[in-house]
Amino acid sequence: MEPDTAARIAEWRRQVESALDAALPADPAHPGHRVVEAARYSLLGGGKRIRPLLLLLSVEVLGRDPADAMPFAAALEMIHTYSLIHDDLPCMDDDSLRRGRPTCHVAFGEATAVLAGDTLLNRAAEILLAACCREEGPFSVQARLRASVSILAASGVDGMIGGQALDLEGGERILSEPEIESLHRMKTGALLRAPLAAAVLLADAAGPRADALLRLGETLGLAFQVQDDILDAVATADALGKTPGKDQVRGKSTYVTRLGLETARARLAGLSADIRTILAACGDGSDASGTCLSALVGYILDRRS
Amino acid sequence: MEPDTAARIAEWRRQVESALDAALPADPAHPGHRVVEAARYSLLGGGKRIRPLLLLLSVEVLGRDPADAMPFAAALEMIHTYSLIHDDLPCMDDDSLRRGRPTCHVAFGEATAVLAGDTLLNRAAEILLAACCREEGPFSVQARLRASVSILAASGVDGMIGGQALDLEGGERILSEPEIESLHRMKTGALLRAPLAAAVLLADAAGPRADALLRLGETLGLAFQVQDDILDAVATADALGKTPGKDQVRGKSTYVTRLGLETARARLAGLSADIRTILAACGDGSDASGTCLSALVGYILDRRS
Numbered sequence A, B: 001m002e003p004d005t006a007a008r009i010a011e012w013r014r015q016v017e018s019a020l021d022a023a024l025p026a027d028p029a030h031p032g033h034r035v036v037e038a039a040r041y042s043l044l045g046g047g048k049r050i051r052p053l054l055l056l057l058s059v060e061v062l063g064r065d066p067a068d069a070m071p072f073a074a075a076l077e078m079i080h081t082y083s084l085i086h087d088d089l090p091c092m093d094d095d096s097l098r099r100g101r102p103t104c105h106v107a108f109g110e111a112t113a114v115l116a117g118d119t120l121l122n123r124a125a126e127i128l129l130a131a132c133c134r135e136e137g138p139f140s141v142q143a144r145l146r147a148s149v150s151i152l153a154a155s156g157v158d159g160m161i162g163g164q165a166l167d168l169e170g171g172e173r174i175l176s177e178p179e180i181e182s183l184h185r186m187k188t189g190a191l192l193r194a195p196l197a198a199a200v201l202l203a204d205a206a207g208p209r210a211d212a213l214l215r216l217g218e219t220l221g222l223a224f225q226v227q228d229d230i231l232d233a234v235a236t237a238d239a240l241g242k243t244p245g246k247d248q249v250r251g252k253s254t255y256v257t258r259l260g261l262e263t264a265r266a267r268l269a270g271l272s273a274d275i276r277t278i279l280a281a282c283g284d285g286s287d288a289s290g291t292c293l294s295a296l297v298g299y300i301l302d303r304r305s
Helices: A004-025 A033-043 A052-060 A066-086 A104-108 A110-133 A139-156 A160-170 A177-187 A191-202 A210-234 A247-249 A255-259 A259-284 A288-301 B003-023 B033-043 B050-061 B064-086 B102-110 B111-133 B141-157 B161-169 B178-202 B206-234 B255-259 B259-283 B290-304
Strands: none
Touching: A004 A033, A004 A052, A004 A066, A004 A139, A033 A066, A033 A104, A033 A110, A033 B161, A052 A066, A052 A191, A052 A210, A052 A288, A066 A104, A066 A110, A066 A139, A066 A160, A066 A191, A066 B111, A066 B255, A104 A110, A104 A160, A104 B290, A110 B064, A110 B111, A110 B141, A110 B161, A139 A160, A139 A191, A139 B050, A139 B111, A139 B161, A160 A191, A160 B033, A160 B111, A177 A191, A177 A210, A177 A255, A191 A210, A210 A247, A210 A255, A210 A259, A210 B111, A247 B206, A255 A259, B003 B033, B003 B050, B003 B064, B033 B102, B033 B111, B050 B111, B050 B178, B050 B206, B064 B102, B064 B111, B064 B141, B064 B178, B064 B206, B102 B111, B102 B206, B111 B141, B111 B178, B141 B161, B141 B178, B161 B178, B178 B255, B206 B259, B206 B290, B255 B259, B259 B290
8 A cells, every 4th residue: 555545544444433433422520431331342342443434445446525424424334333243243143252352241341331322323313313414415305314324224224233133143054145135235235335325425426427336335345254263263363352163163154254365365366356456446546535445445455353 | 190181292293203203214224224123113112202302292281383393202202212312332330221122232233322322413413404404483592592502501411321331330339319310310311401491592482481391391301310219119010111220239329229218208308399380381371282292291290201
């Protein structure tokens, strides 16, 4: 990645962190302080901020100011974080390690972790509504409302939660390959398509560039999950920041456990090639915004955790 | 209650049930079917529908058509239901009985119950946003947005979730009377004030009648909780539909465990008298809408479960 591009992405990441910090401020005098503390522990615990960055850089590719889209980016990351907290619970995936630290329920207890997740989802919805409430703004009220609806549709039972439900079933029986694809399309894919779709809706964009961004969301969502399955199989806990090898141990149906490591790797290579083709259609290759988005996608596809 | 009034309230309750049924339809072919089934089990399992009815009848008192406020009423009840599901979890209150039936996690398992709660909160937010998206409507877009914001503020960490957090702490140490009041004001009170506040915001109402409705929300929220504490102490499981006597067993700080049953009863009588005074200011006593709201409040104060 070019130093300029890396610096731009780092600066947007810093602004996302700052928006997240402000979205749920700590106040030791607040009656719900411990729950807020638990939510902040997970929210500000060093995520890669892939989803908010995808949204911001896509908005830029569409010729709009990413700063105006910050509430939507923050809400997406809060929803992603709440899903991790609930997913890590003993009754769900029972994980004790996340981003290299004890999971929320290990650090704060199960009851507080349940409420911390609830708090993040509730606050995300509040932030979306507050963004729609502002009388003036670079995006129309209807565009903001449509983007908010698309984000919550992605996180609901037709998206992420539906995928988690299918994942629970996958712990009980062997899923078919189409079922695995449907699981991933919902569980991980929905929240990776959402930033691209929200950017297009906010900018009220149409045409080849908007279409390419939507296709990028589809393909990247799938690639991300194949890669997750591969990392679970081959990475160390140290590199991954969470417990590896769980899929195999639990007999979970993943691309790797069902198709084998080599087939999964070939699948990922094919998807990465598709993504490069799509990225070329997202911009004319000469503008800095297109370069940033391509660099971010490259970073996502190269990730080791 | 007059038969006419009872029939009107029953008809609105039926319409709430029907809106809730439509809000989260069952589809056995859906990948998240089991989670939806669990959410519907709790959502359509025979609640009193106090919160949605308070909203609808207050809208009517303000001279508007309650039918137009149905999405907001449905969202409130979905939020209330999700909070019960999560509150009943083994890591929270560990309850096996609710509304006379096994709790959600007993019937569907803990993981599915966590996701069912998440689904209801997510869908409630979606319903609020969808109601704001409609281009035309009897309430202005800004009024609908403000009502939605007030509902989600009531269910968040400054309201209901904050109260639940304080409740968790109350399991570990003795709370002072002001802390108990603050706990109840947030945990139960916030979602009982919300329907009154949302009605006022939707109708964009101001003046003595609007003020009286807001005061009614405040006072009713407090009365409701004192009554809950009394019922926990004196009712049978059969009448209550949930496990009674838990507060005492767990050493929880409630009005009854801290002030004694007689003081709590005196407190409730005082609040009920205040409520009758406030109700007189909500209408001129001659209109059917005021009669309905008064009857509903009377029903709430007379409840045995």
